Amino acid sequence: MQLARVIGTVVTTRKDEQLESRTLLLVQPLTAGREPAGRPIVAVDAVGAGVGEDVFFVRGKEASFPFYPSEPPVDAGIVGIVDRWDTD
Amino acid sequence: MQLARVIGTVVTTRKDEQLESRTLLLVQPLTAGREPAGRPIVAVDAVGAGVGEDVFFVRGKEASFPFYPSEPPVDAGIVGIVDRWDTD
Amino acid sequence: MQLARVIGTVVTTRKDEQLESRTLLLVQPLTAGREPAGRPIVAVDAVGAGVGEDVFFVRGKEASFPFYPSEPPVDAGIVGIVDRWDTD
Amino acid sequence: MQLARVIGTVVTTRKDEQLESRTLLLVQPLTAGREPAGRPIVAVDAVGAGVGEDVFFVRGKEASFPFYPSEPPVDAGIVGIVDRWDTD
Amino acid sequence: MQLARVIGTVVTTRKDEQLESRTLLLVQPLTAGREPAGRPIVAVDAVGAGVGEDVFFVRGKEASFPFYPSEPPVDAGIVGIVDRWDTD
Numbered sequence: 001m002q003l004a005r006v007i008g009t010v011v012t013t014r015k016d017e018q019l020e021s022r023t024l025l026l027v028q029p030l031t032a033g034r035e036p037a038g039r040p041i042v043a044v045d046a047v048g049a050g051v052g053e054d055v056f057f058v059r060g061k062e063a064s065f066p067f068y069p070s071e072p073p074v075d076a077g078i079v080g081i082v083d084r085w086d087t088d
Numbered sequence: 089m090q091l092a093r094v095i096g097t098v099v100t101t102r103k104d105e106q107l108e109s110r111t112l113l114l115v116q117p118l119t120a121g122r123e124p125a126g127r128p129i130v131a132v133d134a135v136g137a138g139v140g141e142d143v144f145f146v147r148g149k150e151a152s153f154p155f156y157p158s159e160p161p162v163d164a165g166i167v168g169i170v171d172r173w174d175t176d
Numbered sequence: 177m178q179l180a181r182v183i184g185t186v187v188t189t190r191k192d193e194q195l196e197s198r199t200l201l202l203v204q205p206l207t208a209g210r211e212p213a214g215r216p217i218v219a220v221d222a223v224g225a226g227v228g229e230d231v232f233f234v235r236g237k238e239a240s241f242p243f244y245p246s247e248p249p250v251d252a253g254i255v256g257i258v259d260r261w262d263t264d
Numbered sequence: 265m266q267l268a269r270v271i272g273t274v275v276t277t278r279k280d281e282q283l284e285s286r287t288l289l290l291v292q293p294l295t296a297g298r299e300p301a302g303r304p305i306v307a308v309d310a311v312g313a314g315v316g317e318d319v320f321f322v323r324g325k326e327a328s329f330p331f332y333p334s335e336p337p338v339d340a341g342i343v344g345i346v347d348r349w350d351t352d
Numbered sequence: 353m354q355l356a357r358v359i360g361t362v363v364t365t366r367k368d369e370q371l372e373s374r375t376l377l378l379v380q381p382l383t384a385g386r387e388p389a390g391r392p393i394v395a396v397d398a399v400g401a402g403v404g405e406d407v408f409f410v411r412g413k414e415a416s417f418p419f420y421p422s423e424p425p426v427d428a429g430i431v432g433i434v435d436r437w438d439t440d
Contacts, residue, residue, distance in 0.1 A: 001288075001306035001340055003274075007120065008175035010091075010144065014135050015168030016154050024089075024144075026120060026173055032271065032290060032304045040120045042089035042144045046337075047278050056274065056288075056306045058339045061150055062325055065337040066280050073134075073153040073167045075146045076089055079337050080279030085290055087272035095208065096263035098179075098232065102223050103256030104242050112177075112232075114208060114261055128208045130177035130232045149238055161222075161241040161255045163234045164177055183384065184439035186355075186408065190399050191432030192418050200353075200408075202384060202437055216384045218353035218408045237414055249398075249417040249431050251410045252353055265376075265394035265428055267362075296359065296378060296392045310425075311366050320362065320376075320394045322427045326413055329425040330368050343425050344367030349378055351360035 001056040003030045003082065006049050010042050018072040025049060025078065027057055032087055043076040054082040089144040091118045091170065094137050098130050106160040113137060113166065115145055120175055131164040142170045177232040179206045179258065182225050186218050194248040201225060201254065203233055208263055219252040230258040265320040267294045267346065270313050274306050282336040289313060289342065291321055296351055307340040318346040353408040355382045355434065358401050362394050370424040377401060377430065379409055384439055395428040406434040 008026035012019075023045040031037045034054075043057045046066035055078045057063075063077030064070075096114035100107075111133040119125045122142075131145045134154035143166045145151075151165030152158075184202035188195075199221040207213045210230075219233045222242035231254045233239075239253030240246075272290035276283075287309040295301045298318075307321045310330035319342045321327075327341030328334075360378035364371075375397040383389045386406075395409045398418035407430045409415075415429030416422075 001338065003290075003304070003306060008173055010173045011171045012144070012168040013171055016134055018153070019168060024168075026091075026175060028120070029303070032292070037303050039117070039125050040091070042091060046280055056276070058337050060148055060324055060339050062328070062337040062339050064150070065282070065335060071153060073146050073150040073165065074089065075148050075150050077337065080276040080283060080288075083275045083277055085272055085274045087290060096261055098261045099259045100232070100256040101259055104222055106241070107256060112256075114179075114263060116208070127205070127213050128179070130179060148236055152238070159241060161234050161238040161253065162177065163236050163238050184437055186437045187435045188408070188432040189435055192398055194417070195432060200432075202355075202439060204384070215381070215389050216355070218355060236412055240414070247417060249410050249414040249429065250353065251412050251414050265426065267378075267392070267394060293391070296380070301391050310368055320364070322425050324412055324427050326416070326425040326427050329370070329423060341425065344364040344371060344376075347363045347365055349360055349362045351378060 001058050003056055004028055005030055006051050006053050006055060016073055022072055041076050043078050044074045045078045047078055047081055049078045049081055056080050056082055089146050091144050092116055093118055094139050094141050094143060104161055110160055129164050131166050132162045133166045135166055135169055137166050137169055144168050144170055177234050179232055180204055181206055182227050182229050182231060192249055198248060217252045219254050220250045221254045223254055223257055225254050225257055232256050232258055265322050267320055268292055269294055270315050270317050270319060280337055286336055305340045307342050308338045309342045311342055311345055313342050313345055320344050320346055353410050355408055356380055357382055358403050358405050358407060368425055374424055393428050395430050396426045397430045399430055399433055401430050401433055408432050408434055
């Protein structure tokens with residue numbers, strides 16, 4: 001999973017029907033030092049994250065697991081809100 | 089999923105039979121600032137996207153979900169047309 | 177999927193038995209401007225491609241779909257020969 | 265799989281319920297020469313690794329296999345602690 | 353799949369039980385010109401490869417196919433030893 005910050009929301013009207021009623025957020029991957037790294041990803045939200053929060057997201061089909069038995073065609077999903085991380 | 093712009097079409101006559109009648113588009117991944125990032129991808133279209141439109145696409149086997157029970161051998165698929173995205 | 181050019185063949189005698197009788201080609205990913213990008217990939221051929229042809233290939237388990245019910249351990253497969261692509 | 269060093273822990277209270285009671289560690293991928301390479305990853309721990317230990321981790325759905333029949337939505341998991349690696 | 357050279361072995365005592373008795377090798381991805389490219393990967397060996405040999409490896413769950421019905425949590429596996437590759 002990757003550390004990221006929620007930086008925005010994605011508005012879309014025409015989309016696959018399995019994505020109806022799903023929240024799509026724009027997340028920016030972060031380094032351990034909280035610097036932006038790489039380009040933003042559109043992730044489906046499974047935990048009620050909001051803009052400005054630090055989260056971690058999972059890639060691949062696993063991103064759809066929280067919505068089982070629905071199987072939305074997603075490859076990135078926010079599965080946890082990070083309180084903090086500690087490095088030595 | 090990744091933000092991208094549809095920049096072209098791909099014409100192919102010899103292909104896997106499961107790809108017959110599928111629309112293959114060339115999409116350019118974008119940064120949050122709408123700049124091109126990385127190289128273009130060939131994506132199957134599940135939502136009727138057209139050249140010039142901003143979309144988001146999914147990677148992996150998930151790209152084939154909108155065509156179920158058909159299982160075309162695809163690893164990238166357009167699953168939504170983006171009206172806009174907002175970043176703070 | 178990615179655009180690529182077939183640049184060579186791979187000769188291998190000791191290999192997983194599910195790969196026996198499969199054609200393995202070396203493909204060079206391309207940019208939309210037909211420039212080489214990134215390092216070559218070994219891809220299994222599902223459409224009869226030859227050296228010098230432009231193709232697109234799929235990554236992941238999907239690369240094995242054209243050989244069903246056989247399930248060769250492959251993660252890249254040529255699924256179409258590209259006549260041309262048009263960008264605006 | 266990738267070589268990595270465990271560099272920290274991730275504290276998270278709101279998360280997908282399948283992640284409850286799982287240990288999430290921050291791991292830094294390494295080169296063969298033990299230099300950091302790329303950005304840290306959040307990995308679920310399947311072997312009791314601790315901060316400072318060298319490990320290897322697996323990516324993708326495979327990261328959930330050690331927890332079967334539970335299927336936590338994870339895409340990176342520590343599956344071995346490395347005593348040493350030898351290169352010629 | 354990717355071309356690579358076997359550059360070392362990985363010694364690990366504490367690991368997921370499905371990895372017991374599996375050979376783990378350190379492989380260095382190569383360019384078509386046989387130059388090292390990117391960082392080494394830990395791969396499970398399915399074909400009896402040795403240090404110094406050129407191989408190709410598969411990524412993802414496919415890496416576990418040669419061990420079926422065992423399903424070791426691996427994401428990279430050597431599936432062929434390369435005699436040579438020819439590019440035009």
